[in-house]
Every structure is written in structure tokens, then in C-alpha cells.
Amino acid sequence: MFDRLFGRKPVATEPGLSAIRNVTIGRTVVLDPLAWRRFGGALLFPFDSDTLQIVAQGLVALDDGGFIHRFYTDDDVMFQAVTNDRAGQDVTDVTLFAPWDSKYPSGPFERPKWRDRLSARTFTDEGLPEYSRAWFGPEAEKQQPVTFWEDLHDDRDGIVDRRIFQTCMLFGRDIEGDGAELLLAIDQENEAGEVSFEIMLGMALELGEFRA
Structure with missing residues (x-):
């Protein structure tokens, strides 16, 4: 349905590398800036542009059979789609994240x-308000984070260029205008054993708020 709305045919890709709603490496994603500007200064989300040039792509296979498809720019802005299938035909969730801090x-x-x-039930950091746990709900005092390997591609040959093991939790806070800002807190380790702590801020997107 989405391809018909924009009058596009699915982009051809090499085996093993999916295009999600026409988004893949080498494509430019055009965003509707009203998706976040309608919240005025309530969002701390450090991003204010309407285009994303995709230079890398990641894939996560979830234990429940779903998939996370991630698309990265040169400055590590992450466009993310969750799907029920590896090919990405059944999209259930789309989010956009930008880096806030790295340690x-x-x-x-x-x-x-x-x-x-x-x-923990809540998360905050220097310069940030308090965010409540979005995954699993806030009822439990402690909740084990989600862990997975992400396979990363730097081109469309379908060959995995590197892998990163991630331990992460999603938090969120309500903002004016019936919206929410997301915070993704990550412990990541590459195959060389190098570890970093990442904080990304983001927001959910509707399917009609982007095109490629």
C-alpha cells in the first residue's frame, strides 16, 4: 500500500539486504519536519533536518521471530524499522534516533x-529530565535489558562487514501535544572487545511521515 501511495516500485537489492519501504544503503530518506517541530521546544531530540543520507545498514533478528532494520547516516543518526518478516514487508514500528552522548x-x-x-525503572543523565522505562512497563523495580547482535553492512553486497553486541533499554517521557520523546540507552561491544555506553534520543514516526 505504501509503495502505491508514493508511486514507486520496490528497489532491487542484493540477496540478504532488505529495503524497508524503499529505504536502504545509498538512498536518501525525506522526512516530514512537522513530525517533531509541532512539539516546539518540548523535545530535546537533537535533530532538525528533513533528509537522511543512508550510508550503513544493520539487521537484528529478535528471539520472538521479528526483525529490527537500522539505517545510519554519517553522523550516526539512526532510522529504525521493526518488522515481522526479514524482507521488511510487514512494518510494525518506525522510529528515528539521534546521538545524545557517548562514553x-x-x-x-x-x-x-x-x-x-x-x-532501573527510570533513567536520567546530565542535561536530561527523567525518562520512564518503555519496554516491559514501569511496574518492576528492576528489569533485565534486551540483548542482541546487530549485523552491519557498509554496502549492498549482502556480506556482513562487522557485528556489535548490544545490551539496551528503551525509556520515554510524555511531552506536550500528546507526544513522547524516546531515550535508548545502550551498552555496546564490538568483536574486538571495545565497549562504549551510548545514549540516543528519538521519536516515533508514522508511515506517512517519510519517503525514500
Whole structure:
């Protein structure tokens, strides 16, 4: 249905690399800026543009059979789609995230402390208000974060260029105008064993708020 609305045919890709609503490496995603500007200054989401040039693509296979498709720009803005199928025909959720902060642990005790923050009911950081846990609900005092491997591609040959293991939790806060701002807190480790702590802010998108 979405392809018919925009009068486009599905883009051809190499085997193993999906195009989600025509979004893939080498494509430009055009966003409706009203998606976030309608909230005025309520959003801290550090992004104010209407185009994304996709230079890398990631895929996560979830334990429940679903898939996360991620599309990255040069400055690490992440366009993300959750689907029920690997090919990406059945899209259930679309979000846009931009980097807020990145830290590298300087000692062995920092990582357990960071994991505790990911497990807590609420999350905050310097310069940020309080966000409540969005995954699993806020009822439990502690909740184990989600873990997965992400396969990353730098081109469309279908060959995985690198893999990153991630432990993450999604938080959110309500904002004026019946909206919400999302916070994704991540503990990530590459195949070389290098660890970083990432905070990304974002928001949900409707299917009609972007095109490629």
C-alpha cells in the first residue's frame, strides 16, 4: 500500500539486504519536519533536518521471530524499522534516533553500574529530565535489558562487514501535544572487545511521515 501511495516500485537489492519501504544503503530518506517541530521546544531530540543520507545498514533478528532494520547516516543518526518478516514487508514500528552522548568505560566497575542504570525503572543523565522505562512497563523495580547482535553492512553486497553486541533499554517521557520523546540507552561491544555506553534520543514516526 505504501509503495502505491508514493508511486514507486520496490528497489532491487542484493540477496540478504532488505529495503524497508524503499529505504536502504545509498538512498536518501525525506522526512516530514512537522513530525517533531509541532512539539516546539518540548523535545530535546537533537535533530532538525528533513533528509537522511543512508550510508550503513544493520539487521537484528529478535528471539520472538521479528526483525529490527537500522539505517545510519554519517553522523550516526539512526532510522529504525521493526518488522515481522526479514524482507521488511510487514512494518510494525518506525522510529528515528539521534546521538545524545557517548562514553567509554575507564575501569572495570563502570560497566556493572551502567547495566544497573539500564535495568532501573527510570533513567536520567546530565542535561536530561527523567525518562520512564518503555519496554516491559514501569511496574518492576528492576528489569533485565534486551540483548542482541546487530549485523552491519557498509554496502549492498549482502556480506556482513562487522557485528556489535548490544545490551539496551528503551525509556520515554510524555511531552506536550500528546507526544513522547524516546531515550535508548545502550551498552555496546564490538568483536574486538571495545565497549562504549551510548545514549540516543528519538521519536516515533508514522508511515506517512517519510519517503525514500
